[in-house]
Amino acid sequence: MKKILFKDLANYYGQEIELQGFVDKVRDLQYVQFVILRDSSGKVQMTIEKNEENKELNEIVTNLTKESTILAKGIIYQQDKVKLRGMEFIPNKIEVTSRSEEELPIDILDYNNKSKQDLRLDNRFLDLRLEKNYLIFKGQTIAEMAMRDYWIENDFIEIHSPKILGTASETGAEVFDLKYFGKKVFLAQSPQFYKQMAMGAGFNNVFEIGPVFRAEKSHTAYHATEFTSVDCEMSWIKSHHEVMDLEEEKLIKVMKKISNDIGEDFKRVFKKEFVIPKENFPRIKFYDAKKIIQDNYNYVGEKDYDFNRREEELICLYSRKKLNSDFVFVIDYPFEARPFYHMIDEKTKLTKSFDLLYKGIEITTGAQREHRIDVLKKQALAKDMNLDTLDFYLNFFRYGMPPHGGYGFGLTRFLMRLFEVDSIRDVTFLYRGPNRVTP
């Protein structure tokens, strides 16, 4: 017998079928028992009358605990008086395949799941039983698939770069070190150098979806020490605008796909709707953005070469209100705020770089890369970097390197804003932070 998901039950009216699922709720009345069953695709009511004939089933149901798993055989009927999907399942056999303990460590009722986040993370396997959480990971799956589709259509090659590195990677964020047969090695903080190597290898266009590690003791709702980074890199470009064009096109495709596949579920479960972005995301120059924030919100951040959280939120607010866009590119940052490998525009002396902000938070950093080794070395020295430890990287540039650029995209940050949940921990299967390495 083929496994039947609860969402498809309407196809089986009148038929004898076998179901397996969690016990979502038990309502044991005087003359009838109702058991709500649940699987990842939906819920259904199972109804058992209390009588001599059903004695065995009645006994099982009376002793059922919520969140136990059962296997039941019976017939599914259309039944208008049942509010839950207008159907009910009448079993002739019930087997408890796993019995749950009576009390759960967290509340997972759909109308009352107020348990604190830290406790929910301790019991993540239970927390994830909530439909809203399942939906987030369904969304993640669709997002990754849509991105892959887009890249494959556009002649990108998928790479898997190493996460164990012999030298600490580039950007100044702290890296983890670990023992490696008596040597010290580092966990990759970004696939940056290796996707650029792929440019040197003549792969034209590459992408990677994989983990990255940051050894920052950041206790915030939008940081993690391990998270999934989506990276891509493309050759033969003339400016960072081509990279933005690509990201924009990809994102619209992703959002359309997500909205199409789970838009209805999202509306029902989260009481919100996805907003599909229009083409031509606003592209605001960094210094113009600073001025906009000052003129419109009378706010000046402490650093003149970068944004703080408040400024990110305000420029997004401006974009939403005045430009009708949840996405906004901030472009042409000063070199001071960027890593050494971002290309500097000779005319403006600003980097050919961009951040993509989405509903108040940065989800992407991208740029045209400096591919001329002499300039690259000069910029590395300007950032006080040691050319010897960078030699393996600089080597990529010695024998012909296409002009290229790309971006890194925080998958979890994107999902967090897409679903409008408060924390990156809610969109991470198992969150890792400064004080959390379990479960």
Place this chain on the structure above:
RNA sequence: GGUCCGGUAGUGUAGUGGUUAACAUGCCAGUCUGUCACACUGGAGAUCGUGGGUUCAAGUCCCGUCCGACCGCCA
């Protein structure tokens, strides 16, 4: 790293020095003719994060510590 922020039944909260620590929800038992967040009645369940101190008396005040939240750093 910073914060005249928080830690109290399974869970979420109330409780500003004085009997038996309260409420909601969950759990258990009973009652209930089809419920659908079922309803009703009753019951169990808390050495108040942890270590020390002040006091006749500490969930409550003080100090340390751990964990969390928010901010910062960072992305």
